[in-house]
Amino acid sequence: MSLRDKLNADLKEAMKAGEKRKLATIRLMNSSIKDKDINSRTDGHESALTPDSGLVELFAKMVKQRQDSIAAYDQGGRPELAQQEREEMEIIQSYMPKQLSEEETREAVKAIIAATGASSVKDMGKVMAELKAKYAGQLDMAKAGGVVKALLG
Numbered sequence: 121m122s123l124r125d126k127l128n129a130d131l132k133e134a135m136k137a138g139e140k141r142k143l144a145t146i147r148l149m150n151s152s153i154k155d156k157d158i159n160s161r162t163d164g165h166e167s168a169l170t171p172d173s174g175l176v177e178l179f180a181k182m183v184k185q186r187q188d189s190i191a192a193y194d195q196g197g198r199p200e201l202a203q204q205e206r207e208e209m210e211i212i213q214s215y216m217p218k219q220l221s222e223e224e225t226r227e228a229v230k231a232i233i234a235a236t237g238a239s240s241v242k243d244m245g246k247v248m249a250e251l252k253a254k255y256a257g258q259l260d261m262a263k264a265g266g267v268v269k270a271l272l273g
Contacts, residue, residue: 123172123215124153141204145211152178176257179216183209220259228255229267241272 121129127146134143156170156178170178186209193202213219220228232250236243247268252261 123175127153127215141207142211145208148208149179149182149212149215152182173256176216179212180257182212183216186212217258220255222263225259225264226267226271228259229264229271233268233271238272241269244268244272247272 127149131143131146131150134146153170153175156174160170160174186205189205190202190209193199193205229247229251232238232247232254236246236250238244238247244265248261248265251259251264251268255264
């Protein structure tokens with residue numbers, strides 16, 4: 121079952137169960153997917169539909185947006201809005217692959233460095249590209265960048 125099919129099945133299930141937060145979040149996710157499909161079509165890609173790997177990247181961006189909003193709402197004294205963002209973030213994350221822990225991230229970076237033969241910070245772009253290709257949606261690229269820099273520097 122593709123990620124799109126799972127989302128649509130969960131949408132129907134949330135409607136029947138009356139889960140308003142989950143329903144609204146899945147609709148938001150579907151809307152973002154449709155926007156991405158339209159943009160890829162106008163960019164001249166042969167397939168109008170974004171593959172599941174592209175959806176995971178999209179969901180990662182949505183999670184990052186929620187994290188930024190949570191920080192802003194907490195700082196602004198709006199705990200009810202921060203809680204709403206947390207609930208949305210949990211729902212979005214349930215459709216993403218399991219995130220790698222810090223230790224797993226470090227091991228993945230070490231393996232990529234060994235595989236690419238990277239030896240200095242100049243090779244960081246090559247390592248990051250390989251990480252993004254192999255572990256899309258499974259790790260925070262900003263944190264991974266710090267690990268790469270530490271290991272190569």
